[in-house]
Amino acid sequence: MNDSLTIHPPPHAMRQAAHHAVSALKLLGNEDRLLLLCHLSQGECCVSDMEVQLGILQPTLSQQLAVLRRENAVSTRREGKNIFYQVADARLLALLQTLYAQYCPAA
Template identity: 45%
Template sequence: MGAPLYQLKAEFFKTLGHPARIRVLELLSERECAVAEMLPEVGIEASHLSQQLAVLRRSNLVIARREGSTVYYRLTSPEVAELLRVARTILSGVISDQAELLTGLRAEPERPARG
């Protein structure tokens, strides 16, 4: 018997739990990219980018193809791009709620402390 689904989901989200990996997936959500194209966009050293791409490959989130000396990456599934869009929507709502709360707090008059 394999691992429970919730454990597999946790491992999946751990894979997504690195800013460079998220940025790579965002770039690949737009189109297939060569490693050299990703470097300035991700903002990490080439060796670190290679490590992050290896993690994404092992998790079957991206696939690579070689054309001459250039390696291109693409998402294995359009659902990965959809997941990133859903995460953005969720975060937008959370940030909006927090902004409304902050605005409300700032609008309340300060009351002297009782003591």
């Protein structure tokens, strides 16, 4: 391969991309957030169902969902008293799908 033909992005663009990648990895660096995001990568879910299905207690669940909302990793919609969450960032969803394929046992 000839490196002279390879086009590299400018350093400032690489730094910005690295910043975004590190932010995503920090989100995934917490076990409860990773579990929540992996669950949500399979489809939209409401808070009460996540609490039961994942076994994450309400205070922790609320705290971690707040972090994910603040970082724009998830989006929400309200239906009556229920709030439904889904993964909002396509790049994060692609990362989650890769992690799911590599680390989660086949169903």
